[in-house]
Amino acid sequence: MIDQMTQSLARIRFVLVETTHTGNIGAVARALKTMGLSRMELVAPRQPPDAEALARASGADDLLERAGIHPSLTEALTGCRLVIGASARRRSIEWPLLEPPECARRLLAEAAEGEVALVLGRESSGLTNEELARCHFLVHIPTDAEFSSLNIAAAAQVLAYEIRRCARESGGERLTDSPRNLASAEEMEGLFGHLAETLRHLGFSDPEQSRSLMRRLRRLFNRARPDRVELNILRGILSAAQGRKRPGRFARSGETPETAANPASEL
Template sequence: MDAQTDMTLARIRCVLVETTHTGNLGAAARALKTMGLSRLELVKPRHPPDAEALARAAGADDLLQRAGTHQHLVGALAGCRLVIGASARQRTVEWPLLEPPAAARLLLAEAAAGEVALVLGRESSGLTNEELARCHYLVQIPTDPAFSSLNVAAAVQVLAYEIRRAWREGQGEQIREDARDLATAEALDAFHDHLARTLAEIGFGDPEQSSRLLMRLRRLFNRARPDWIEINILRGILSAAQGRKTAHRPAAVHQEQEPS
């Protein structure tokens, strides 16, 4: 991560307004830190962070220790060029509404140039209309209308994840799996020959339908794309089914040690 990326993420602050339960403070701090965010601002929390908050933070204690505490929302938003408020309730006054992915992209785009804030309200009632009036946009997490109440720390996690996902897309970052040592075409052919012999020996299936059965099995294993270890295991199972004491390992079969 380069310095500019560090600065972009560091300019995104999460503002929690009048939280009631200290556990939510810790859970929110943990949610932010797992997604690479480091700014937490508190507006008139009913109780300051305590032992429960530290326990729920689970290693994100530093975010709680650095969190600013403010008497008014305006202080928590000082210097912000963009403010997005989160609310589950429909409002009588319409605000520009964003889905979480769009809100995340906008926060990142604006954070490249200056400070931005994501504001979440009280556990019981969310943000007031007066507080939303200080927001440029409103973001809603699309929950089930029959039960739309979402814990504030859970909402922080959802929105922080969307920010992380948008940031990763902007960086071109992808989760890459380790390359598998796939079995070759000839190894698969040898396996299918062994499978056909074993099925015949144990009397499995109708001989008149064997060609269709074998074709379906070939399609099955082609979809699975087994690696060398898996092919050796399958050949060993077939050998055991044939009544042999040891697995059949033809010379052409690739040998590989299981990872320790």
């Protein structure tokens, strides 16, 4: 399944049209590589990738090196079975409009069969109507109407993330926490018994006379679900509070047991 996802991602090309700033080219390369995408095509950029592009790529130099430079959008789209254009503004002409998640689903579905492209326009004006006419769909990132300007690299990152999220979801890939060695029920009962004993020893409360206190404490620690290491730490603290550990046993040179046990006393 991972190989299939990799193959599909490799068939998705991001096409940048007449990019003005080379730094944006590098930033897009970085955005793509972080999401496992590797294809970038440039249409008549103001300047080819330079030192600034390399600096902004931050390790995605290989994408810059492989990026094709084309005189026209037609050449950059050669062989593509699906083309989706990205635009920050709505068009007066009715055009099939997608949000980023649906855009990602369509690109991946078609990439299983062949080459596809996502086209990003100029930083200042986006895609022309003539360029849009070469696209099957238009994708729009729903930004705040009061400030809708989105840098081309930021837009590429949003769209690249949606593509990867959709690919992981279709492949059944999920983020999972490392397995925890949770404390058992009997170990938790040992903690609660130790806690009740310590509360009596400290004169904080008599659990026999305040059953609701122990119920609340049980609920607190059961909600936290400590692992065995955490439970041992808690019981060590309780033992120290009961005086079962020598005060100041970690005192540094020149410290007294009292100041080691209570650093605030030196203030």
